[in-house]
Amino acid sequence: MPLFPDLLPHLSRAEAQAHRRFGRAATFGPLHAAYAGPGLPLNAAWHDGTRPPDAGALAAFEAFCAEVGTPPTVHLLSDAVPGALGVLGARGYALSTLLHVYAHDLTALPPRAEVEETHDAEAWATLSAQGFGAGSGPTMQVVAAAPGTRLFVARRGGEAAGSAALSVTGGVAALFGMSTRPDYRGQGVQTDLLAARLHAAAQAGADFASVFVTPGSPSERNIRRAGFGLVGARLTLSKTGPGGPDGTSA
Known part of the structure; x- marks a missing residue:
């Protein structure tokens, strides 16, 4: 790209x-x-x-x-x-x-996904902590409440299945805070959250989107499939x- x-x-x-x-x-x-x-x-x-x-x-x-x-x-x-x-x-x-650093140029985007944006920071943090695991709640509460953070929720069968966040600073759309509840893993939740935030980043006028990920993780595979390219560490x-x-x- x-x-x-x-x-x-x-x-x-x-x-x-x-x-x-x-x-x-x-x-x-x-x-x-x-x-x-x-x-x-x-x-x-x-x-x-x-x-x-x-x-x-x-x-x-x-x-x-x-x-x-x-x-x-x-x-x-x-x-x-x-x-x-x-x-x-x-x-x-x-x-x-x-962590590996990936970037996406926001020109050739994946298909739009049915993901909702929420302003309920407390509910988002609770959902996010279910995906990240024990002890992550206080961190996700800070993330959710930070100025300029946009919060997204993906659903499966009407139930909240995964969460993610986006902020745009200096033309860079940072994608972070992505987690999936254990019962909903392997159902394309991360794929939908990535696509929705890429479109939101493009609509916000960002120059490019970035994401940090653990090398060799399932999330890294999902990020590659979404069209991100490895740019550093x-x-x-x-x-x-x-x-x-x-x-x-x-």
């Missing part, structure tokens, strides 16, 4: 800006942090794809994390790794998660040593 030559930097800028919606926000050089609540995986900083973070920016970010009581965690896309990895590694950051690095998840400080 046709792609922007600067797609990954464009995506990094949009994700860094959008990430600030999820809670108490702060900026440290190219790092855009948010604290959403105790123990939530949303507590992290996004690298905005510009210059590498320097030691001063990282020290300030780490002080912010110590203040709110969360391990220092940084998300960055694969094109930024060569410049940022050295300073991050020197401060004790190590890779904790890798999202790396998550967490600080080890004193004050980090493997250190001795609380």
Whole structure:
């Protein structure tokens, strides 16, 4: 599919800006942090794809994390790794998660799907947590309530079967929060949710749509079938040593 030559930097800028919606926000050089609540995986900083973070920016970010009581965690896309990895590694950051990054150019879209958009954030979060599993409820409540988040529900036989979310920032339509209730898996729920959000993204005037996915998962297969192309990876690095998840400080 046709792609922007600067797609990954464009995506990094949009994700860094959008990430600030999820809670108490702060900026440290190219790092855009948010604290959403105790123990939530949303507590992290996004690298905005510009210059590498320097030691001063990282020290300030780490002080912010110590203040709110969360391990220092940084998300960055694969094109930024060569410049940022050295300073991050020197401060004790190590890779904790890798996701594949896919994009869709919004010109050749799959057929429309019968999916409803809802404004009931509480019901959506409850449904989403049924798909993601135990312990995901608080995170999905934050996601559902974030400004600019659009919420979608797919049904089977009149019953809510799956959920997903969409936000558009800086021309990038971010597709996220997709889950299917266990009893409805294998019935095309994710396919419908992907198609519906691609059409919504196009109608909103986005330049392209993006999604992050676990490599080799069933969701990755569904994303490929929907016409997305692999464009890179999202790396998550967490600080080890004193004050980090493997250190001795609380």
